[in-house]
Amino acid sequence: MKILHLDSNHPLLLKMLKKAGFSNEENYRSSKSEVEEIISNYDGIVIRSRFNIDKKFLDTAKNLKFIARVGAGLESIDIDYADKLGIKLIAAPEGNRNAVGEHALGMLLSLFNNLNKADREVKSGLWNREANRGIELDGKTVGIIGYGNMGKAFAKKLQGFDCEVLCYDIKDNVGDECATQVSLKELQQKADVLSLHTPWTPLTDKMINSEFINSFSKPFWLINTARGRSVVTADLVSALKAAKILGAGLDVLEFEKLSFEALFDSDNLPNSLKELFAMDNVILSPHIAGWTVESKEKLAEVIAEKIIQNFKNQ
Numbered sequence: 454m455k456i457l458h459l460d461s462n463h464p465l466l467l468k469m470l471k472k473a474g475f476s477n478e479e480n481y482r483s484s485k486s487e488v489e490e491i492i493s494n495y496d497g498i499v500i501r502s503r504f505n506i507d508k509k510f511l512d513t514a515k516n517l518k519f520i521a522r523v524g525a526g527l528e529s530i531d532i533d534y535a536d537k538l539g540i541k542l543i544a545a546p547e548g549n550r551n552a553v554g555e556h557a558l559g560m561l562l563s564l565f566n567n568l569n570k571a572d573r574e575v576k577s578g579l580w581n582r583e584a585n586r587g588i589e590l591d592g593k594t595v596g597i598i599g600y601g602n603m604g605k606a607f608a609k610k611l612q613g614f615d616c617e618v619l620c621y622d623i624k625d626n627v628g629d630e631c632a633t634q635v636s637l638k639e640l641q642q643k644a645d646v647l648s649l650h651t652p653w654t655p656l657t658d659k660m661i662n663s664e665f666i667n668s669f670s671k672p673f674w675l676i677n678t679a680r681g682r683s684v685v686t687a688d689l690v691s692a693l694k695a696a697k698i699l700g701a702g703l704d705v706l707e708f709e710k711l712s713f714e715a716l717f718d719s720d721n722l723p724n725s726l727k728e729l730f731a732m733d734n735v736i737l738s739p740h741i742a743g744w745t746v747e748s749k750e751k752l753a754e755v756i757a758e759k760i761i762q763n764f765k766n767q
Contacts, residue, residue: 454475454476454496454497454518454764454767455475455476455478455494455495455496455497456470456475456476456477456478456495456496456497456498456499456760457478457480457488457491457492457494457495457497457498457499458477458478458479458480458481458498458499459480459481459488459498459499459500459501459503459504460481460499460500460501460502460503460523461479461481462499462501462523462749462752462753462756463749463750463752463753464753465750465753465754465757466499466523466753466754466756466757467479469753469754469757469758469761470757470760470761473757473761473765474765475760475761475764478495481503485504485505485510488510489509489510489513490513492510492513492514492517493513493514493515493516494516495514495516495517496516496517496518496519496764496767497517497518497519497520497521497760497764498514498517498519498520498521499521499522499523499756499760500520500521500522500523500529501522501523501524502522502524502529504529505529505530505531506520506529506530506531506535507531507534508531508534511531511534511535511538511540514540517538517540518540518541518764518767519540519541519542519543519760519763519764520535520540520541520542520543521543521544521545521756521759521760522542522543522544522545522756523545523548523752523753523756524544524545524548524549524743524752525544525545525546525548525549525550525602525603525652525743526544526652526653526680527542527544527652528652528653528654528680530542541763543756543759543760543763545752545755545756545759546601546602546603547602547751547755548743548748548751548752548753548754548755548756549742549743549744549745549748549751549752550602550603550605550606550743551606551747551748552742552743552744552745552747552748553603553606553607553650553678553742553743554603554606554607554608554609554610555610555745556678556704556738556741556742556743557607557610557648557650557676557678557702557742558607558610558611560676560678560702560704560736560738561590561646561648561674561676561702562590563702563736564674564700564701564702564734564736565587565588565589565590565674566585566587566588567585567586567587569736570585570733570734571585590611590614590616591614591615591616592615592616593616593617593645593646594616594617594618594619594643594644594645594646595608595611595616595617595618595619595644595645595646595648596619596620596621596640596641596643596644596646596647596648596673597618597619597620597621597632597647597648597650598620598621598622598637598640598647598648598649598650598651599622599649599650599651599652599679600620600621600622600624600627600628600632600634600650601622601627601650603650603678603679604620604622604632604648604650605629605631605632607648607650608620608629608631608632609631611631612631617633617643618631618632618633619632619633619634619635619639619640619643619644620632620633620634620635620640621634621635621636621637621640622634623656638668641668641669641670642669642670643670644669644673645671645673645674646673646674646675646676647669647673647674647675647676648675648676648677648678649661649675649676649677649678649679649680649683649684650678650679651679651680651683652679652680653679653680653682653683657679657680657683658682658683659682659683659684659685660683660684661675661677661683661684661685661688661689662685662688663685663688663691663692666688666689666692666697666698667697669697672696672697672698672699673698673699674698674699674700674701674702675689675698675700675701675702675703676701676702676703677701677702677703677704677705678704678705678742678743679705680705681703681705681706681707681708681709681740682707684703684707685707686706686707686708686723686725686726686729687723687725689701689725689729690725690728690729690732693729693732693734693735699734700734700735700736701734701735701736702735702736703729703735703736703737703738704737704738704739704740704741704742705740705742706726706737707726708722708723708726709740
């Protein structure tokens with residue numbers, strides 16, 4: 454089988470596929486239209502997020518048997534149309550779930566202990582101890598929305614902190630020894646912390662808005678290592694100003710480009726984003742929660758194993 458690789462990944466991916474008898478071709482620079490001209494020559498493609506795999510692209514991929522995304526989400530692919538064409542979709546949430554769990558925990562502890570703010574102040578010659586007095590995770594209630602690979606990994610990391618962990622998911626019976634599954638209403642009544650671990654879907658688009666935030670019984674802390682478009686930035690800023698949200702750790706932003714590789718041009722930032730950037734109780738990172746040295750290799754390994762398992766004898 455001939456596989457076209459549209460994004461660079463860990464060398465282990467190519468090595469494992471070659472050893473299993475697959476033919477690999479790499480094309481990291483051609484435009485989408487240029488790839489559409491040649492895609493019919495391939496049985497499978499491996500992508501990250503360089504461009505959308507839409508109906509037009511799929512119609513030109515006459516011999517495509519699978520699309521493998523080196524990551525967790527598949528929102529850059531027209532999933533329904535791919536299913537209709539009988540194209541198998543492969544993702545690798547197992548590959549970076551641990552990295553996401555650790556990153557979410559790191560953001561939460563940094564917010565609770567004012568680490569980023571205190572670091573900036575000390576480096577500026579300020580020694581403000583009382584102004585940077587932290588709070589402890591012990592005894593708090595952490596609510597997780599989306600209890601799949603990422604949510605479960607975060608809950609597992611919380612086990613040593615003697616805090617209550619609740620989860621809400623559209624699927625039934627996903628709770629486990631690390632988190633108790635509850636209704637959304639109960640989560641909103643009890644949570645001191647809300648952490649998002651959902652894919653982007655029409656259900657999660659702009660999910661965290663003013664109405665949603667105001668449904669919480671008490672002020673809470675927000676962690677988002679999932680998808681930026683799930684949070685309405687303007688509503689988040691308003692809630693931070695009103696102390697309905699006490700602080701936010703955001704690895705993803707509403708205004709990210711679909712490829713996840715860049716943000717808006719700095720001269721055209723929305724006002725809400727500019728306000729967010731200026732807030733001391735907000736920690737930001739550039740979509741790197743699942744972006745560790747270890748996860749790069751693990752993602753490649755998982756994708757290769759799944760391709761080999763499904764297509765080695767075809």
